[in-house]
Amino acid sequence: MTDKIKKTEAEWKAELDSETFSIARAGGTERAFANRYYETKTPGTYRCACCKTELFHSSTKYDSGSGWPSFYAPKQSDHVAEKEDLSHGMRRTEVLCSKCDAHLGHVFNDGPQPTGLRYCINSASLDLEEE
16 A cells, blocks of 8 residues: 555544544554444444545454454455564564554454454444445
């Protein structure tokens, strides 16, 4: 993806609510089973809460039982980036918005077919554009 968005921490803080900033810009996480899109079944496109890039479509969303919205594939593979995450004494793969580097969540290799992947994403990093 081209045209990377670069803003200062102060600029992001001025634009985002505190929860979105804490999660998307500071790498936090929200409580499992108590977040905005966990049980949402509304058709549409999930966009980055920071820059509005299309990230996931509801047709790839499924109930993983993890407590967070889960998807088996991004809408476009170049709209998400991955980075090794060694925090909390674990080896995981962090998922980021490739346009603005917002922290979205993590991806795991225990999802359904056709990809076998589980993108476990924080609701606070997403905005749903309903169809």
